[in-house]
Amino acid sequence: xxxxxxxxxxxxxxxxxxxxxxxxxxxxxxxxxxxxxxxxxxxxxxxxxxxxxxxxxxxxxxxxxxxxxxxxxxxxxxxxxxxxxxxxxxxxxxxxxxxxxxxxxxxxxxxxxxxxxxxxxxxxxxxxxxxxxxxxxxxxxxxxxxxxxxxxxxxxxxxxxxxxxxxxxxxxxxxxxxxxxxxxxxxxxxxxxxxxxxxxxxxxxxxxxxxxxxxxxxxxxxxxxxxxxxxxxxxxxxxxxxxxxxxxxxxxxxxxxxxxxxxxxxxxxxxxxxxxxxxxxxxxxxxxxxxxxxxxxxxxxxxxxxxxxxxxxxxxxxxxxxxxxxxxxxxxxxxxxxxxxxxxxxxxxxxxxxxxxxxxxxxxxxxxxxxxxxxxxxxxxxxxxxxxxxxxxxxxxxxxxxxxxxxxxxxxxxxxxxxxxxxxxxxxxxxxxxxxxxxxxx
Numbered sequence: 391x392x393x394x395x396x397x398x399x400x401x402x403x404x405x406x407x408x409x410x411x412x413x414x415x416x417x418x419x420x421x422x423x424x425x426x427x428x429x430x431x432x433x434x435x436x437x438x439x440x441x442x443x444x445x446x447x448x449x450x451x452x453x454x455x456x457x458x459x460x461x462x463x464x465x466x467x468x469x470x471x472x473x474x475x476x477x478x479x480x481x482x483x484x485x486x487x488x489x490x491x492x493x494x495x496x497x498x499x500x501x502x503x504x505x506x507x508x509x510x511x512x513x514x515x516x517x518x519x520x521x522x523x524x525x526x527x528x529x530x531x532x533x534x535x536x537x538x539x540x541x542x543x544x545x546x547x548x549x550x551x552x553x554x555x556x557x558x559x560x561x562x563x564x565x566x567x568x569x570x571x572x573x574x575x576x577x578x579x580x581x582x583x584x585x586x587x588x589x590x591x592x593x594x595x596x597x598x599x600x601x602x603x604x605x606x607x608x609x610x611x612x613x614x615x616x617x618x619x620x621x622x623x624x625x626x627x628x629x630x631x632x633x634x635x636x637x638x639x640x641x642x643x644x645x646x647x648x649x650x651x652x653x654x655x656x657x658x659x660x661x662x663x664x665x666x667x668x669x670x671x672x673x674x675x676x677x678x679x680x681x682x683x684x685x686x687x688x689x690x691x692x693x694x695x696x697x698x699x700x701x702x703x704x705x706x707x708x709x710x711x712x713x714x715x716x717x718x719x720x721x722x723x724x725x726x727x728x729x730x731x732x733x734x735x736x737x738x739x740x741x742x743x744x745x746x747x748x749x750x751x752x753x754x755x756x757x758x759x760x761x762x763x764x765x766x767x768x769x770x771x772x773x774x775x776x777x778x779x780x781x782x783x784x785x786x787x788x789x790x791x792x793x794x795x796x797x798x799x800x801x802x803x804x805x806x807x808x809x810x811x812x813x814x815x816x817x818x819x820x821x822x823x824x825x826x827x828x829x830x831x832x
Contacts (some may be wrong), residue, residue: 459584759809
């Protein structure tokens, strides 16, 4: 029966090509616009570290020290070097990492022109915490963090540029005046939301080079993103290099993440953090009321509005656009169906039931909806290409916004919805007309 109805629907499309083309274009535009903006929201709002995000927490403490600081009630988004070093000593959390971004000049071994690259300083725990994929090798050890060892993990794109894509584990890379041994090469990795960098540029691409955090002091690495300081350098500090001033002073430039696998671990870490702040108060630090926060990754994304509210609004508006487009097509379907009302009357007189006639015409509407959905997916690909021109591609050439399987299925569902909205009333109207009215006119 379905094949029979599909054959009738195809004949109807061929009988009224112009009208069918208008209906098809209307559905395609609605599906294309809605799929484009729903995909944009889906890409930004989905879990950045599937299977891990519910155990990753961001740590903040009210470490402001200036009495007239306007931020006395809320903790700053970053922590100091000395606090990060103390928190890293704790084993209450399963894993922990402090992190900040920097810049350095890379000197290729083949004598090619040096170039600047983003650097991310982390601990060894960073890589399993954020589920980074490896193409060759792996992360350095925790022992390498403590010494620290001059080692590095580089991106796949940088490995292709420096070593032609070969396995470079064991080889060296020169940053400024320092030689570092490569211990790992990341696989293609372009998270849509840079989970570890929510404070700063959450939509940026991952840095091509990762170094042990404790190399910051001997390499004099300076932060390239957000940093804060509530006091001027003390006597003697101003003579130190700027990077060293950051580490001995009260400069806030490090993000701090911990992995806490269950609620009991979260409670235990909060207790540890409260005890640490109380100890620092005895030393004359943290003069303001304690306000420690251990915030889950997804809650922090919501707090910082990593997904712009405009994106959600545009997704909702695009769905309304699809509904309006489908409602405007009711008249076209109704005119198309009523044009062959006499044929329907003859079929009813020969014994066809109302349900049979209704299903026949609804199948035609859904066929037009699916065809419009296919064209709408093509329109959405063009729309996403325009969005990608704004956001750019990742270092591996991966487009920022892409249609995945859930979004393709969503486009199919939207096309069927549009076909149903546009065709339910016309299909009911044509099967509700008494057949005698048409037979009298024959």
